[in-house]
Amino acid sequence: MARNEDTVAIAEAWNHGFGFIKTSIVKTAVELEIPDILQNHGTPISLPDLSSAVGCPTDRLHRVMRFLAHHGIFKRTGEGGPVCYAQTPISRSLTRDKLGPFVLLQGAVCVPNGCITAETLRTAKRPGVELSGSDGLYEDPVFYTKVFREAMASHARLTTTAVIENYREGFDGVRSLVDVGGSQGMALGMLVKAFPRIRGICLDLPEVVARASPLEGVEFVAGSMFESVPKADVVMLMCQ
Numbered sequence: 001m002a003r004n005e006d007t008v009a010i011a012e013a014w015n016h017g018f019g020f021i022k023t024s025i026v027k028t029a030v031e032l033e034i035p036d037i038l039q040n041h042g043t044p045i046s047l048p049d050l051s052s053a054v055g056c057p058t059d060r061l062h063r064v065m066r067f068l069a070h071h072g073i074f075k076r077t078g079e080g081g082p083v084c085y086a087q088t089p090i091s092r093s094l095t096r097d098k099l100g101p102f103v104l105l106q107g108a109v110c111v112p113n114g115c116i117t118a119e120t121l122r123t124a125k126r127p128g129v130e131l132s133g134s135d136g137l138y139e140d141p142v143f144y145t146k147v148f149r150e151a152m153a154s155h156a157r158l159t160t161t162a163v164i165e166n167y168r169e170g171f172d173g174v175r176s177l178v179d180v181g182g183s184q185g186m187a188l189g190m191l192v193k194a195f196p197r198i199r200g201i202c203l204d205l206p207e208v209v210a211r212a213s214p215l216e217g218v219e220f221v222a223g224s225m226f227e228s229v230p231k232a233d234v235v236m237l238m239c240q
């Protein structure tokens, strides 16, 4: 691995990049009045009951509650039986008569556009909520070419460098590698350069592949992972 202090610094930098997610999901829980629902319920509530109380499909709500339980906002109970959720001291502080309204106010100011909200959770209008493919996000040329592409390239460079330096044996015997959602082929380009015997296949949406520059050793395939994935010895799925 990279030197320990570098690794810790990179983890801290990731936290700065993604720290808003926790705030965003807590705000969504308050919007849905989940702390109040649990308080009024009195005992742990099952996922289907919570789902009908907030008006969100169970599968989407489950993902949100799993995240919040992992971060100690709610407590998951019913080990081995049906999934239920209970209050914690934190969620008891997030009811509408305590700090809930404050979270809604600050969240409205600080949480970036594009995060999951109560409305998007109920209607599944965003790809993070329902993986139905592109929703136009990647078709916006300004967003895609400037912000998104540079962000993805920086992450791919960092991660792939660490993989090449520390996990060479993972590529032993590999002759073909498909990067699913490989964007402009940054990661794959680095991998085929480090392991020239590997044939790289970069699968991404047609509008993304149309903007990709040719890369030695990399074949670009336009399509959707939900329809088919090109055959290869190894399938790579990074940061989806």
Ligand SMILES: C[S@@+](CC[C@H](N)C(=O)[O-])C[C@H]1O[C@@H](n2cnc3c(N)ncnc32)[C@H](O)[C@@H]1O
Pocket (backbone or CB within 6 Å): 132, 133, 134, 138, 152, 153, 155, 156, 180, 181, 182, 183, 184, 203, 204, 205, 208, 223, 224, 225, 226, 237, 238, 239, 240
């Ligand atoms: C978060 S980026 C990750 C890019 C790259 N794997 C990385 O880690 O830097 C997600 C990528 O998945 C692509 N994508 C989204 N929906 C897809 C689909 N249905 N099939 C294939 N690729 C898809 C996007 O265009 C985008 O390039």
